Structures are given as structure tokens and as C-alpha cells.
Amino acid sequence: MKKIGVFVCWCGSNIAATVDVKAVVEACKKEPNVVFAEDYQYICSEIGQNKMADAIRDYKLDGVVICSCSPRMHEATFRKTAEKAGLNPYMIEVANIREQCSWIHKDIEEGTEKAIVLARTAIAKVLLNAPLQAGESKVTKRALVIGGGIAGIQSALDIADAGFEVDIVEKKPSIGGKMSQLDKTFPTLDCSACILTPKMVDVSAHEKINIFAYSEVEAVSGFVGNFTAKIRQKARYVDTAKCTGCRACMEKCPSKKSLNEFNAGLDTRPAIYIPFAQAVPNKATIDPNACIKLKTGKCGICSKVCTAGAIDYEQKDQIIEREYGAIVVATGYNIINLDKFNELGYSDCKDVITSLEFERLTNAAGPTKGHLICPSDGREPKKIVFVQCVGSRGLRPCDKQYCSKICCMYTAKHAMLLREKHPETEVYVFYIDVRTPGKNYDEFYRRAVEQYGVHYIKGQVGKVIEKDGHLEVQASDLLADEQLHIDADLVVLAAAIEADDTARKIGTMLTASMDTNDFFTEAHAKLKPVESPTAGIFLSGMCQGPKDIPDTVAQAGAAAVKVIGLLSKDTLKCNACVASPNENMCNGCSLCATVCPYGAITYVDKEFRIPGGVQVRRVSQVNEAICQGCGACTVACMSGAMDLKGFTNKEIMAEVESICK
Amino acid sequence: MQVENKTFKPTIVAFCCNWCSYAGADLAGSARLSYPAEVKIIRIPCSCRLNPMFILKAFQRGADGVILCGCHPGDCHYTTGNYYARRRMTTLFSMLNYLGIEKERTRVEWVSAAEGAKFSAVMNDFVATITALGENKKLEDLRCKK
Structure with a gap:
């Protein structure tokens, strides 16, 4: 008789609050084959693990059921403990009584009843489990970094410095991301380009780093240690090997009316362009939507002026397939579309701008060479109103519920810089709360208020309307309890931050979890902040949630360390739950081989003893190193010869029966 | 005639x-998006591991509804x-x-790994559908019940 032990975890009050753990233990004790059942506050703790190991040894257990959190959380932990205690790690089953029971049910009776059924189901399964041995798979010693902003750059540099190859895939023509658009950075006020561009140069000069700029990841397959990614290198219509970045083409291009994305659409750029002076790679790109030659076939001026002969109108997108051991997601962020914030006049009034536009307007390399003007008529603004939390911390459908985290600080920076450059300008900041956690952040904000005389007003702006060439800002001052009407020249909106629009596509491709705001979720909010729950996927920067540059760089480094840890291994343990054919039942029809997505199934002729002689039959064979254990073959098999270890027909049926009891 | 007071729990x-x-x-x-406790989940590696036979067997054993999520x-x-x-x-549907x-x-x-809200919504809806349909007696094998 198999001997089964059951552990029921309290998970503090996470489980114990809605599940009567003692009742679950008592119910389990009544199940056949259960020789031991106990509850404990935290089974994942060292004491809990020791208790488990002791029970396995003392009771000579053949199988263990742990009723706890999701197996996605601690199955690996429990398996390790079992192995140490001399029990095959696959003789462990986890009944998920936290995520799929205590956390979603409020009624104790209901929760306990369900927990008992789940425990019983796991017991039924573990009774049929067989000891399994995992094979090993090789680790491809190269990392893929998706996104070339400061997060991606930092992760790539750290991984490459450890000696591993890194590919950066960036959808825009140059790496650099949002940080390259910023003017100064808080709280030190050092120039953003001065600290970023050296890093960009390091990336392009690093022998271990490959940059795939103007490229997108199209598909990812495989698993930790063995990913294969398809990268679409979009046609630049410029041979990057020949282009010297001289910009002669940009000067002569007759189609100069495209909005300049780099300057947040505040000016225009030619159809052939290099996004900014320090672009990496410093190569031209033709915008096919604006190029006269590509649209009508007539023009070709750039190709005439290019002395390097780099222009190639026939260039096509290229698909590159590369293998990786680990993937870092660094897809970054965008500011929200303000079309739905009509009351603030963003779409109607030219002098209502976003903070990113403001950033470009004050940047020495920006469209006005750093000379701050009102976009409507070019006059110098005398009175400027900053509005915080536009779309952040709101409850309307167009709002984001979260705090965008960086707006308080960059607004203080904007206000301070303005007062420094133009002391005659009046600056108002409307805020809900000023949030300045971070080293030297609150000191910075206080300087803006106390030294630079920025008027901070607690209250929300209700409306911005255009009146005789001025903007009337209607707002409330909550502390003075009065309505304010301020005549402003310029209104700057601190628009909320949202995940980049490609994030969901990439998350789906990687089967990585995301939250409802399209930010990637971490494997554990506190203890695994840079890992995705999907093995081999790591998170860097804003793709995981709003954060400022120091936090982004710290997280990027942390993600890099995790990647280095993974890539420094030569092999990883494979999945032990692989398909296995029963040769006595197999009739060699090869249906299983046709459905196998990995080509893991082959055929051999084998001798079988039959009464009165030997028979040679064709039977299927599974390559356990290639099989990923999806189970497609098990259902395709007509004779029922194919089964999946760890998820056998019998095991699943036992679970079904147990639930329906 | 005795009127059954107990609400039907599928x-x-x-x-x-x-x-x-x-x-x-x-x-x-994790997001505490609740759905009825009648839903019990069986983990399979992939939706393709589900043999339609498992569904029929589940009905035979007394399940009132079976849902596959992938x-x-x-x-x-x-x-x-x-x-x-x-x-x-x-194919199973026509059968x-x-x-x-x-x-x-x-x-x-x-349901993707990011769609916790969808999972909860789907389960709520499915349970409501099954509750409205009532008990499944067509295929139930009474020999399996004690």
C-alpha cells in the first residue's frame, strides 16, 4: 500500500482566514492511504520544509500532497525538499487552495468544502504518480533584450560585460528611448543626453552587443534556455553598411512635412531622417509613408546626393531567426492620449501642451533651440500653469487608477528650471498630493517652493478655455477653499504614463503575465521583482510599472544579474513530464508523429516475442530531450498507446472522479 | 410533495x-476576483492534452458542466x-x-495569463448557465455513485 502524507498550509491568514485548515487535515486523514496529515503556518519556510522532510523519512512516505498556494509559486521548492529527503520529486502534488480557493471565496464553509475536494483530488492523483527522472537541456548563451531605452541599454551592457552575447531589438531607428528626449534629470539636474549618450556609444562599440534597430520581435518559441525569436528588420531603404550618417540626404529631401516624433510632433522632419544628432546607429531611414519616390516612383533626390551610394529603394523587410537562452523585456512606456480630456483643452488649444512637449521646448537640441515659447504664436510665456495627475489616480474610464510616479518630480524640475532661466515668469503647479519619495527628492521639491518661489496650489484644474489669445485656467484651491481663475500663457499637463502599445503583443508572444494596465507582472511582487512568472523572461524598467530613471537602471541591472545567472549554467534540467508510448499497444500508425510540434517522435522496428516466435513491429519512440510534454500525441493516438508522464490518462481521470464524487 | 429548498449547486x-x-x-x-466555489480546476499542460473522452467521463461521473480553457x-x-x-x-460538440x-x-x-478578470467573468457566466440548465442526468452513470 502506498503511504501518502498531507500538509495543509495556513499561509499566515491568507488561507487560514477563509479555509478551516484543521477541518481539511481531518478530512484528509480519512482518505485511504493517507498515513499522515498536518497543518502548519508556512510550509514554504525552513521549519515547514524540515517538517515535510522529517515526515517523508519518518513515515516512509511514497507521496506527498501539499495544500497551499499555486504550484506555479512553490511546486519547485517542495520538489527540492522531497528530493533531499529521498523522495522522487514527482511524487509531490500541490493542491492550490490559495489562489483558486481562499482568495476568491469569502465564506469559510464554502472555502473549506472546496479545499477538501481539491486536497482529495490531489491525493487521488499522487496515488497514481510514478517516479520520474528529468533529462537535461543545453542553454543558449545569448540574451535578447526587447527595447532599447535606458532600461534595455543598461541590461544589455551589464549582461555583455559579464561576457555573454546580447541582441537589442528596438522598434525605432535609434536606441535611446524616452530618456534621449528629456532635457535635464531630477534631482541633480544633469543633462539627460550627457549621461545617456555615452552609454549608447558603449552599446554600439561593445563587441558582445548586436543592435537590431528599426526592428520588431515577431514571434518567440521555445522555453527557458532555448528560445528562438523571429526578428523583423524593417526596410530602412538605406544600406546601413554604407550610410555614413552625413545627413546630406536630409537637407536635400523635398518632402519635409512629416511630424518629427522625436520632438513630440512640435516640428517636422524630412522623409529620410536620422531621428536625433546622437542617434545610435547613426544611419538614415526613409519613412515610406512620406517618401515621394516610394509613393509615386518619382524623385530619387536622396540617392543622387548620397555619395556613399547607400540608398536602396528596393530594400525589403528581413526576417532574422536567432536563438536565445534568456529574454529581457524592456518595452518602456508612453504618455496617454489626451483626446478624452477635452476640459483641459489639449486638442483645441495649441498652448496646452504635455510635459514631454515641454521637455522638448526647453531642450537646447529641441525645435526652438531651448527657447521657451508659446506654440500658438511664438511669444514668450509670462505665466505658466502646470497641472498634475492628468489621467493618473482617477476613477473615470479614461483615467488610470495608479500613480504615474514621476510627474511630481519632473514638474518640480520644470518649474525650478523655468524660474531659474526666466525669473520674471510666474509658475503655478496644481496638485492633488506631492509625492516625493526617493533620495534627495523631497529636498528638491522644497527648493522649488522655497528658493525658486513656485506657487504650489492643492487643488484640481476643472477647465482650461481659450480667451482672447490667453488661457483661462479654472481651478479650485482646496486649502483656501476658493475658486481660482488664472490667466495663463502656457498650460503644461503631466499626462499619465501607460505601458507601451506593443507591450501586450509582446507579452502574449512570450506567454508572460500582464496586469489589467498592460504592465508586465513580476513572479513575486516583493521577492522576484524582475522575473516574469514565465521562466527565462525578465523585466526591466517601465514595462513592469511606472518608475524613474534611477529605479529603472537599478531594475535593469537586477534583471541582467538574473540573466547572467541563467546563462552561466551549461545545462538546465528538462521537463520530466514527457510523452511515453506503450509499445505493446502501439500499432505504428504515426498519427502521433504528425501532430507533434517538435518532431520528437520517430519510429523504429522492434522485435516482440509472441507465442511461438518473434514478431517485428514498427513502434513509436519519443526523444525525451526534445519532447516538451504538451500531450497533443496522447489524444491523437487511436489505440491509446501514448500517454504523458505526470499527466497520465489515469491520473487525470482520477482527478475528474474525485471532483465529481 | 416535498419542495426542495436547497439551491442547486452544480x-x-x-x-x-x-x-x-x-x-x-x-x-x-491574486486580484481577489471571485467566482463560484463549484468550479474546480484540473491543471493540464496544454489544452491539447484534453482527451474529449475526459469530458464524457466527467459527465458520466456526475459533472454538470465541463469547461476547457487554453x-x-x-x-x-x-x-x-x-x-x-x-x-x-x-467534433465533441456535434457528438x-x-x-x-x-x-x-x-x-x-x-484565457491568457494576463486575463484574470476574464477568467473570473467566464467562470461566473458558465456557472450561471449550468445552474440555469439544472442537473445533468443524461449521461450520469449511477453505478459510479454509492
């Missing part, structure tokens, strides 16, 4: 693929598994008609 088996839907169910849990088409962790699942389930079982008692839903 028995529902949910097969969830390990990579998307099971993670989606976990996410529903990755969205095109997003299968094993590339093509959910396409097989979709075909097999389509259920033949057997006289309301085909609403089985359902296929694609």
Missing part, C-alpha cells in the same frame, strides 16, 4: 492549460496545441448533440 470541472489559463486563474485569485489561438506555449484542442472540441446532452454544458474559452 459540479463543474475546469480544465486549464498550465501556461495561460491556469496562470489566469491564479491571477484572478491559450488564445496563436499563443499556445506549444505553438499549435490549442488548434488541436479547438478541432477536437468542435454531444447526438448524445442528447445540451452542448452548453461544455465550453471552450481562451
Whole structure:
């Protein structure tokens, strides 16, 4: 008789609050084959693990059921403990009584009843489990970094410095991301380009780093240690090997009316362009939507002026397939579309701008060479109103519920810089709360208020309307309890931050979890902040949630360390739950081989003893190193010869029966 | 005649693929998005591991509804598994008609690892559908019940 032990975890009050753990233990004790059942506050703790190991040894257990959190959380932990205690790690089953029971049910009776059924189901399964041995798979010693902003750059540099190859895939023509658009950075006020561009140069000069700029990841397959990614290198219509970045083409291009994305659409750029002076790679790109030659076939001026002969109108997108051991997601962020914030006049009034536009307007390399003007008529603004939390911390459908985290600080920076450059300008900041956690952040904000005389007003702006060439800002001052009407020249909106629009596509491709705001979720909010729950996927920067540059760089480094840890291994343990054919039942029809997505199934002729002689039959064979254990073959098999270890027909049926009891 | 006061609580088996839907169910849990306790989840590696026979057996054992959740088409962790699942389930649906079982008692839903809210919504809806349909007696094998 198999001997089964059951552990029921309290998970503090996470489980114990809605599940009567003692009742679950008592119910389990009544199940056949259960020789031991106990509850404990935290089974994942060292004491809990020791208790488990002791029970396995003392009771000579053949199988263990742990009723706890999701197996996605601690199955690996429990398996390790079992192995140490001399029990095959696959003789462990986890009944998920936290995520799929205590956390979603409020009624104790209901929760306990369900927990008992789940425990019983796991017991039924573990009774049929067989000891399994995992094979090993090789680790491809190269990392893929998706996104070339400061997060991606930092992760790539750290991984490459450890000696591993890194590919950066960036959808825009140059790496650099949002940080390259910023003017100064808080709280030190050092120039953003001065600290970023050296890093960009390091990336392009690093022998271990490959940059795939103007490229997108199209598909990812495989698993930790063995990913294969398809990268679409979009046609630049410029041979990057020949282009010297001289910009002669940009000067002569007759189609100069495209909005300049780099300057947040505040000016225009030619159809052939290099996004900014320090672009990496410093190569031209033709915008096919604006190029006269590509649209009508007539023009070709750039190709005439290019002395390097780099222009190639026939260039096509290229698909590159590369293998990786680990993937870092660094897809970054965008500011929200303000079309739905009509009351603030963003779409109607030219002098209502976003903070990113403001950033470009004050940047020495920006469209006005750093000379701050009102976009409507070019006059110098005398009175400027900053509005915080536009779309952040709101409850309307167009709002984001979260705090965008960086707006308080960059607004203080904007206000301070303005007062420094133009002391005659009046600056108002409307805020809900000023949030300045971070080293030297609150000191910075206080300087803006106390030294630079920025008027901070607690209250929300209700409306911005255009009146005789001025903007009337209607707002409330909550502390003075009065309505304010301020005549402003310029209104700057601190628009909320949202995940980049490609994030969901990439998350789906990687089967990585995301939250409802399209930010990637971490494997554990506190203890695994840079890992995705999907093995081999790591998170860097804003793709995981709003954060400022120091936090982004710290997280990027942390993600890099995790990647280095993974890539420094030569092999990883494979999945032990692989398909296995029963040769006595197999009739060699090869249906299983046709459905196998990995080509893991082959055929051999084998001798079988039959009464009165030997028979040679064709039977299927599974390559356990290639099989990923999806189970497609098990259902395709007509004779029922194919089964999946760890998820056998019998095991699943036992679970079904147990639930329906 | 005795009037049954007890409200009908259906028995529902949910097969969830390990990579998307099971993670989606976990996410529903972490976000405390509740759904009825009648739903009991069985973890399978991929939706293609689900033999339609398991569903029939579940009905035979007294399940009132069986739902299969997998990755969205095109997003299968094993590339093509959910396409097989979709075909097999389509075949099963026509067979259920033949057997006289309301085909609403089985359902296929694609729930990604990010769709905790969808998982909870789907389960709430499915349980409501099954509760409205009432007990499944067509295929129940009474020999299996004590």
C-alpha cells in the first residue's frame, strides 16, 4: 500500500482566514492511504520544509500532497525538499487552495468544502504518480533584450560585460528611448543626453552587443534556455553598411512635412531622417509613408546626393531567426492620449501642451533651440500653469487608477528650471498630493517652493478655455477653499504614463503575465521583482510599472544579474513530464508523429516475442530531450498507446472522479 | 410533495492549460476576483492534452458542466496545441448533440495569463448557465455513485 502524507498550509491568514485548515487535515486523514496529515503556518519556510522532510523519512512516505498556494509559486521548492529527503520529486502534488480557493471565496464553509475536494483530488492523483527522472537541456548563451531605452541599454551592457552575447531589438531607428528626449534629470539636474549618450556609444562599440534597430520581435518559441525569436528588420531603404550618417540626404529631401516624433510632433522632419544628432546607429531611414519616390516612383533626390551610394529603394523587410537562452523585456512606456480630456483643452488649444512637449521646448537640441515659447504664436510665456495627475489616480474610464510616479518630480524640475532661466515668469503647479519619495527628492521639491518661489496650489484644474489669445485656467484651491481663475500663457499637463502599445503583443508572444494596465507582472511582487512568472523572461524598467530613471537602471541591472545567472549554467534540467508510448499497444500508425510540434517522435522496428516466435513491429519512440510534454500525441493516438508522464490518462481521470464524487 | 429548498449547486470541472489559463486563474485569485466555489480546476499542460473522452467521463461521473480553457489561438506555449484542442472540441460538440446532452454544458474559452478578470467573468457566466440548465442526468452513470 502506498503511504501518502498531507500538509495543509495556513499561509499566515491568507488561507487560514477563509479555509478551516484543521477541518481539511481531518478530512484528509480519512482518505485511504493517507498515513499522515498536518497543518502548519508556512510550509514554504525552513521549519515547514524540515517538517515535510522529517515526515517523508519518518513515515516512509511514497507521496506527498501539499495544500497551499499555486504550484506555479512553490511546486519547485517542495520538489527540492522531497528530493533531499529521498523522495522522487514527482511524487509531490500541490493542491492550490490559495489562489483558486481562499482568495476568491469569502465564506469559510464554502472555502473549506472546496479545499477538501481539491486536497482529495490531489491525493487521488499522487496515488497514481510514478517516479520520474528529468533529462537535461543545453542553454543558449545569448540574451535578447526587447527595447532599447535606458532600461534595455543598461541590461544589455551589464549582461555583455559579464561576457555573454546580447541582441537589442528596438522598434525605432535609434536606441535611446524616452530618456534621449528629456532635457535635464531630477534631482541633480544633469543633462539627460550627457549621461545617456555615452552609454549608447558603449552599446554600439561593445563587441558582445548586436543592435537590431528599426526592428520588431515577431514571434518567440521555445522555453527557458532555448528560445528562438523571429526578428523583423524593417526596410530602412538605406544600406546601413554604407550610410555614413552625413545627413546630406536630409537637407536635400523635398518632402519635409512629416511630424518629427522625436520632438513630440512640435516640428517636422524630412522623409529620410536620422531621428536625433546622437542617434545610435547613426544611419538614415526613409519613412515610406512620406517618401515621394516610394509613393509615386518619382524623385530619387536622396540617392543622387548620397555619395556613399547607400540608398536602396528596393530594400525589403528581413526576417532574422536567432536563438536565445534568456529574454529581457524592456518595452518602456508612453504618455496617454489626451483626446478624452477635452476640459483641459489639449486638442483645441495649441498652448496646452504635455510635459514631454515641454521637455522638448526647453531642450537646447529641441525645435526652438531651448527657447521657451508659446506654440500658438511664438511669444514668450509670462505665466505658466502646470497641472498634475492628468489621467493618473482617477476613477473615470479614461483615467488610470495608479500613480504615474514621476510627474511630481519632473514638474518640480520644470518649474525650478523655468524660474531659474526666466525669473520674471510666474509658475503655478496644481496638485492633488506631492509625492516625493526617493533620495534627495523631497529636498528638491522644497527648493522649488522655497528658493525658486513656485506657487504650489492643492487643488484640481476643472477647465482650461481659450480667451482672447490667453488661457483661462479654472481651478479650485482646496486649502483656501476658493475658486481660482488664472490667466495663463502656457498650460503644461503631466499626462499619465501607460505601458507601451506593443507591450501586450509582446507579452502574449512570450506567454508572460500582464496586469489589467498592460504592465508586465513580476513572479513575486516583493521577492522576484524582475522575473516574469514565465521562466527565462525578465523585466526591466517601465514595462513592469511606472518608475524613474534611477529605479529603472537599478531594475535593469537586477534583471541582467538574473540573466547572467541563467546563462552561466551549461545545462538546465528538462521537463520530466514527457510523452511515453506503450509499445505493446502501439500499432505504428504515426498519427502521433504528425501532430507533434517538435518532431520528437520517430519510429523504429522492434522485435516482440509472441507465442511461438518473434514478431517485428514498427513502434513509436519519443526523444525525451526534445519532447516538451504538451500531450497533443496522447489524444491523437487511436489505440491509446501514448500517454504523458505526470499527466497520465489515469491520473487525470482520477482527478475528474474525485471532483465529481 | 416535498419542495426542495436547497439551491442547486452544480459540479463543474475546469480544465486549464498550465501556461495561460491556469496562470489566469491564479491571477484572478491574486486580484481577489471571485467566482463560484463549484468550479474546480484540473491543471493540464496544454489544452491539447484534453482527451474529449475526459469530458464524457466527467459527465458520466456526475459533472454538470465541463469547461476547457487554453491559450488564445496563436499563443499556445506549444505553438499549435490549442488548434488541436479547438478541432477536437468542435467534433465533441456535434457528438454531444447526438448524445442528447445540451452542448452548453461544455465550453471552450481562451484565457491568457494576463486575463484574470476574464477568467473570473467566464467562470461566473458558465456557472450561471449550468445552474440555469439544472442537473445533468443524461449521461450520469449511477453505478459510479454509492
